Amino acid sequence: MTAELGHFALILAFAAAALQGTLPLIGARRRDSVWMSIAAPAAILQFLLIAVSFWALTRAFVLSDFSLTVVAMNSHTAKPLLYKISGVWGNHEGSMLLWVLVLALFGAAIAVFGGNLRPTLKVRVLAVQGLLGLGFLAFILFTSNPFERLFPMPVDGRDLNPLLQDPGLAFHPPLLYLGYVGLSTTFSFAVAALIEGRADPAWARWVRPWTLASWTFLTGGIVLGSWWAYYELGWGGWWFWDPVENASFMPWLAATALLHSAIVSEKRDALKGWTVFLAIVAFAFSLLGTFLVRSGVLTSVHAFASDPDRGVFILMLLIVSVGGAFALYAWRGPALKGGGLFRPISREGGLVLNNFLLTAAAAAVLLGTVYPLILDVLNAGKISVGAPYFNSVFIPMMVPLVLAMGIGPLLNWKRGELGPTVYRLKVAAGLAVLFGTGAWLFIDRASALAAFGVFLAAWLMFATLHELAVRIQLFRVPPGESWRRLRRQPRARWGMTLAHGGLAIVIAGMTASSAWTTESIQVMKPGDRVDVGSHVFIFDGAREVRGPNYAATRGTFRVESGGGDIVLTPEKRFYDVQGQTTEAAIHPTFLGDLYAVLGDPRGEDGGFVTRLYFNPLVPWMWAGSFIMVLGGFVSLSDRRHRVGAPGRQKAGARATPAPAE
Amino acid sequence: MKRKHQRMTLLGAGGLAVAAAAALVLTAFEGNIVFFHSPSELSERNFSPTQRLRIGGLVEAGSVAKAADGVSVSFTVTDTAKSMPVTFEGILPDLFREGQGIVAEGHLHEGVFVATEVLAKHDETYMPPEVAEAIKKSGRWKGGR
Numbered sequence: 001m002t003a004e005l006g007h008f009a010l011i012l013a014f015a016a017a018a019l020q021g022t023l024p025l026i027g028a029r030r031r032d033s034v035w036m037s038i039a040a041p042a043a044i045l046q047f048l049l050i051a052v053s054f055w056a057l058t059r060a061f062v063l064s065d066f067s068l069t070v071v072a073m074n075s076h077t078a079k080p081l082l083y084k085i086s087g088v089w090g091n092h093e094g095s096m097l098l099w100v101l102v103l104a105l106f107g108a109a110i111a112v113f114g115g116n117l118r119p120t121l122k123v124r125v126l127a128v129q130g131l132l133g134l135g136f137l138a139f140i141l142f143t144s145n146p147f148e149r150l151f152p153m154p155v156d157g158r159d160l161n162p163l164l165q166d167p168g169l170a171f172h173p174p175l176l177y178l179g180y181v182g183l184s185t186t187f188s189f190a191v192a193a194l195i196e197g198r199a200d201p202a203w204a205r206w207v208r209p210w211t212l213a214s215w216t217f218l219t220g221g222i223v224l225g226s227w228w229a230y231y232e233l234g235w236g237g238w239w240f241w242d243p244v245e246n247a248s249f250m251p252w253l254a255a256t257a258l259l260h261s262a263i264v265s266e267k268r269d270a271l272k273g274w275t276v277f278l279a280i281v282a283f284a285f286s287l288l289g290t291f292l293v294r295s296g297v298l299t300s301v302h303a304f305a306s307d308p309d310r311g312v313f314i315l316m317l318l319i320v321s322v323g324g325a326f327a328l329y330a331w332r333g334p335a336l337k338g339g340g341l342f343r344p345i346s347r348e349g350g351l352v353l354n355n356f357l358l359t360a361a362a363a364a365v366l367l368g369t370v371y372p373l374i375l376d377v378l379n380a381g382k383i384s385v386g387a388p389y390f391n392s393v394f395i396p397m398m399v400p401l402v403l404a405m406g407i408g409p410l411l412n413w414k415r416g417e418l419g420p421t422v423y424r425l426k427v428a429a430g431l432a433v434l435f436g437t438g439a440w441l442f443i444d445r446a447s448a449l450a451a452f453g454v455f456l457a458a459w460l461m462f463a464t465l466h467e468l469a470v471r472i473q474l475f476r477v478p479p480g481e482s483w484r485r486l487r488r489q490p491r492a493r494w495g496m497t498l499a500h501g502g503l504a505i506v507i508a509g510m511t512a513s514s515a516w517t518t519e520s521i522q523v524m525k526p527g528d529r530v531d532v533g534s535h536v537f538i539f540d541g542a543r544e545v546r547g548p549n550y551a552a553t554r555g556t557f558r559v560e561s562g563g564g565d566i567v568l569t570p571e572k573r574f575y576d577v578q579g580q581t582t583e584a585a586i587h588p589t590f591l592g593d594l595y596a597v598l599g600d601p602r603g604e605d606g607g608f609v610t611r612l613y614f615n616p617l618v619p620w621m622w623a624g625s626f627i628m629v630l631g632g633f634v635s636l637s638d639r640r641h642r643v644g645a646p647g648r649q650k651a652g653a654r655a656t657p658a659p660a661e
Numbered sequence: 662m663k664r665k666h667q668r669m670t671l672l673g674a675g676g677l678a679v680a681a682a683a684a685l686v687l688t689a690f691e692g693n694i695v696f697f698h699s700p701s702e703l704s705e706r707n708f709s710p711t712q713r714l715r716i717g718g719l720v721e722a723g724s725v726a727k728a729a730d731g732v733s734v735s736f737t738v739t740d741t742a743k744s745m746p747v748t749f750e751g752i753l754p755d756l757f758r759e760g761q762g763i764v765a766e767g768h769l770h771e772g773v774f775v776a777t778e779v780l781a782k783h784d785e786t787y788m789p790p791e792v793a794e795a796i797k798k799s800g801r802w803k804g805g806r
Binding site: 341342343344352353356357360363364367368371381382383384385386388389392393396397521522523579580581582597599600602603609611 | 667670671674675678679682685686688689690692693694695696697715727729730732751752755756766
């Protein structure tokens, strides 16, 4: 019965979205306050209805209601509760329901917190959000209904793909969707600005926190997915340039660019057309990602049982929404006149460079991702574009970006000077060279590229710290005064320092783990010792254990270290219903991960194929990413970004938009 | 600085950046595209041993032989018309097993496909589209789609 309730709520949500997407738009044009006033309640209603629907589906999963097809195909009574719940989005239909839930959540958030937006802008933003919801609700209702009944009802379910039964993956989709779909808000803001023909600093000020929130969630979601691949796929890799990964990475690149260009639009009233354009592009990448992942054109763990109709439907949604937005852009975009002028060497110039490089990188990733699909459609042969392409294109574009990241924040707005600024960074540059040469001399003389990576990471870290030191006037004023300045730094600035510094740590981790991983694959009998890097792994044999819905062979490895042995217990799990997984055992240390995987049994005397790794600095990648995400949240908590703040701060400025600060 | 100058500088720099990026992409594309072939196509045509290729098909039942060192594996991939022996040193994916559809990347060396990477899909009921198509081409497709 609740399933029908959920289905019905979804249909009502469709109706609410239809109201939200049409009447207010007409109302805003006619300045009809009654029609305009429909938008906010409709957005909240739409969210509540979808929430009811989502609750109904979750309930069906938790109670193992196998009369629902989705539940029967993806759940099982013996599954732990966490995976019963995560099973809701571990399949196509449920994940699309989560998609619209997040979409409606953002719509409702604008409705609730957008009190001091210009009324017509707010109404138009909500209307565009409603239209997007309308499209995706239609998609769910017509092609992917999660509430479809199954008759006769099976005794038990087919279980969730065991690879997805994992805490990392339980939270990866919701986080990723918060980021992915969060970009719909910036899209709606961009389209609303185009309809109004106006994108002033107040508009950019509103776009920034939404972009920032999406960026933060997207970063977290991508990292969680990468972390999952690292420990679950069992061979120590963390990024494969898989099309599905690219699908989430392209919106991230665009969102990062947008985050920076919106700063220019807000502070300097420049690059407005470009910011609007990027906002559309970022969401276009989100939709493209949804299409790639959900249509089944790609083969991956994300491509659940595929159905060509769905692919066509999403493609239509993509073409209509993005095509419509670009058409609107071509028509109204020229009206968005730029404001502040600046020289090429200036803070604005640095941010423009950032945007060039990030969008070029996104375009290169896009080409590598869709080129095989296009060739396939044209029947021109089946090809694959793998990691070598992406590495040889992406890395050269990121090098100048990281170099510029050290300098840009120190340049003045409007006009800066390159020579003196670089000269001020001589300490950071010196330290970076020292680290780079050190890595080359003492770690690995064979890899100049790795040494260069270390140089870049050190450069970014020290330049970021230098910038912070300049801001608090360290050593120029008494320490107490510096401390006072440090505490008074606006949170948005802290956000930048954390995000850039976090990236430096990530780069160090990526470089070290790509260049200096030690790997050893062999057959080990109990008592055997193997040297991996500077560590000795001792195999203590394997035994059978039983989990809630699987049987496992669990191996035990000891690694001798100063303060007692480290014990690693990798497993090979055989799930009762379907499939088997390899559970790597990972022990993180400051310098790297000790990583052990148990393979197949070999021989009569308890021997196993074992794979042992030392992955240097991998924990740095996760720590650095965490710092970046933290930076996002710290920046979001800034008063200036907080919803409500712009109105109070700039009560007079709304009538006469002028560059802030 | 006049608005016109600013726009010209931006456009100029943008043009340069686009050109550089395009050059980078094209050179990277040239060396890094891998074509997919079925076992039938591989046995009909000659390929240079340096050319990277992808092969897809079903792992033939009873063909998997694992060496004692725990690293080397050999097996046969078939599109049900022709078969191709494959050797591989490394870690096979969890879902690699006989009868399962797989895709391998590597090169052809004296009639044997030397794989550097073996991909099996993360779902038992799932057949990689490339493999399904290769089997359809051989005319012995029995599946639904």
